[in-house]
Every structure is written in C-alpha cells, then in structure tokens.
Amino acid sequence: MFFVSKLFATFNLRITMKVVNSYIFRAVCAILVGILLVANPERMTELLVQIIGALFGISGMVSIINYFIISFSEKKALKPAFPIIGLGSFLFGIFLAVFPGYFITYLMYILGGLLVLAAINQILNMIRLRKFIPFTWFSLVLTLVILGVGIWVILKPMVSASLPFILLGCNSIVYGISEMINAIRWRVYDKKNQVVYKAN
Numbered sequence: 783m784f785f786v787s788k789l790f791a792t793f794n795l796r797i798t799m800k801v802v803n804s805y806i807f808r809a810v811c812a813i814l815v816g817i818l819l820v821a822n823p824e825r826m827t828e829l830l831v832q833i834i835g836a837l838f839g840i841s842g843m844v845s846i847i848n849y850f851i852i853s854f855s856e857k858k859a860l861k862p863a864f865p866i867i868g869l870g871s872f873l874f875g876i877f878l879a880v881f882p883g884y885f886i887t888y889l890m891y892i893l894g895g896l897l898v899l900a901a902i903n904q905i906l907n908m909i910r911l912r913k914f915i916p917f918t919w920f921s922l923v924l925t926l927v928i929l930g931v932g933i934w935v936i937l938k939p940m941v942s943a944s945l946p947f948i949l950l951g952c953n954s955i956v957y958g959i960s961e962m963i964n965a966i967r968w969r970v971y972d973k974k975n976q977v978v979y980k981a982n
Contacts, residue, residue, distance in 0.1 A: 818951070819950055827947060842868045901929035
C-alpha cells in the first residue's frame, strides 16, 4: 500500500511539474511578445503591411503565371484575357512590401481627414437643425472627440497606426504575468501535496 501511494505521489508530481512548466513557458513567451510589441509598435505595423503586400504579390503572380501557362498550352480552348487585376495586385503587393511606411502614412492621413470632415459635417448639421432638433451635450462632446481623434491621426499618423499593437502588447504582458502567477500557485499547491504524502 505504501508503494502504491508513493507511486501515485511520484506520478502526480510529474503531472504537476508539466503543468507548472507549461504555465511558465506560456508566460515567458507572452511577456516577451508583449514587450516586443510595446517597445517597437511601428516596426510591427510595417511588418503587418509587408505580410499583406506579400499575400497580394503572391496572388497576382499566380494569376500571371496561370495566364502564361494557358497561353502557351497546346490544348487551350480560347485565348485567355491578360490578368490586369492580377498584375495590379502584384504591383500593389510589391509597393506594400517595399514601402510599407508610405502606405501607412497616407492611409492614416486619409482616415484622419475623413474623421475631421465627418465631425465638421455633424457640427454643421447640429447648427442648421437646432431649431427643429435640439442637440444634446453628449452628442456635441462625442462629435468633438471624433474631431480631436481625426486631428491627432493627421498629426501623428504612425503613432495612431501602431496604437492597436501597443494595446495588444500590453494585453500580452498582462496575460503573461497572469500565467506566471498561476505557475506560482501550482508550485505552492504541489509543495502542500508533497507534505501531505510524506505525512501519510
């Protein structure tokens, strides 16, 4: 009976150590990824655009290759049309992969400008329709917030584009810390169990 209890305790210890090691590994990976995202979000933004560009480029290249394969095939039923969309996708993908910063900057300028125009349009509508529809302070504050965000995006295009990566990095760090705490709790639980088994 003592041998069975000892064997069960050893087996339980191995399982517990695997769980603890799994928690620690996930925690360290999450914290490292989070630090990387927070420390250099602009690079992560550019990397994402480059990946999107690579996907566009591969898609366009496949279309062009298929066109030439069918064109030089002896069993073609009719001459295929040149894949203009495929060529456009290929060139657009190269542009995104080589110049991701330009794309992000201009895209954020456009988004910021649209936000500013939308906010100005809302303010003008409030003034024009105030005799018929009295505006609330909440709607006015919300419109001013939209206007402020639009101006901020225009002034800081790269910072605003990398903001989601900063939030994702912070969330990853918090997750990693939480996993590390779980690993410590498992370690404490394991020590308590060892004391119980030794007492028995």
